[in-house]
Amino acid sequence: MKVPVVQRILSANDQIAAENQARFDAAGVFVLNVMASPGAGKTSLILATAPHLSPAVRVGVIEGDVASTIDADRIAAAGIPVVQINTGGSCHLDAPMVRSALEQFSLEGLSLLFIENVGNLICPAEFRLGAHLAVVLSSVPEGHDKPYKYPGMFNGADVVLLNKVDLLPYFDFDVEYFRQGLEMLHPNIPFFLISCRTGEGMEEWAQWLLQRRSESSGPQRKIQSA
């Protein structure tokens, strides 16, 4: 007797995430979902990465925050196209919010889009947006135990960046312990030490990002899941 197998049915969120991704692909835009604790430096990462990509790669930003337009104002001041989503209390972005943002934001002429998620190391990991790459940003002042304490977030990452490494002399932060926590969850995960303030590590990260972007286009593109 053949046992019937029920195929996995996409949740409402995942279905809209897939639609978002199809829309990004049609527009030729490579999309990053940037996730981190409050104050880890998500906006600074976007601002420090963009100059390493342009002028070849035209960058845009969707900003997610519980409240305020502080981050979007910083992005706009740098001359980067940006739209702000205020979640009004919600602790994460979801695919419908991104779809709504796209109604007010043109992908035309862009080749790379950063979606800056709400500052939160837990909830955003559970909601796909339709991005091609899940970027998790941690920072030295938060401490080296974060991969052990927030495994869901680091486990779902495609790449991990450790920011504010210029502050390592002032903190009791063991980079090897942090790296071991990552490796335990996700062997061989790409991992970069950066400082958005001093620029350390930014060129390596940007080159890796451009490489990933070029690999993801074309007919053999592997579907990612952020």
Added chain:
Amino acid sequence: MKVPVVQRILSANDQIAAENQARFDAAGVFVLNVMASPGAGKTSLILATAPHLSPAVRVGVIEGDVASTIDADRIAAAGIPVVQINTGGSCHLDAPMVRSALEQFSLEGLSLLFIENVGNLICPAEFRLGAHLAVVLSSVPEGHDKPYKYPGMFNGADVVLLNKVDLLPYFDFDVEYFRQGLEMLHPNIPFFLISCRTGEGMEEWAQWLLQRRSESSGPQRKIQSA
């Protein structure tokens, strides 16, 4: 015609929170719900505050984390009674989790209990635990815009502590801008600048805490809502 008024009915969580608080009151234990971003220094705050309270005030700790016992191990190593709650993915503690922890943790002999919530500036604000005081801890490396970006958390605080002030020389952090954000949400909120590493500000905070604790006991005690 008299308009019928439906009294507010407690949610299941709030009902259990009220039961937890009754239990704390019966045991004569003053309880703090400590909330902050990942890595702001919640465990360090507990460890740095306890010596300023003892031996008169016997301290205990309920530790909340998504995963790991890293924080509880630090507390236990300091000789402080502690129980760990692993939320298994959930982004906040709730009143039933605290009730469960109390089944494995004796309040006898304690006079002050810290509940260290999950590292998250959003979700924990929405779930009362039965504590007497909502403590929100922020830290210099997170940046001075946090009250503007996470108003729900700061609005619900009974006291706000700014940690890692020894690092102010290394950051572009405007204490007055942070304070204005707080005042906008919650005029005259008690606010302390501290460094758990250097001990700066700890005695003032501890004295304030002891004062609040003494005011909260006795028949005229005002019910708090953390």
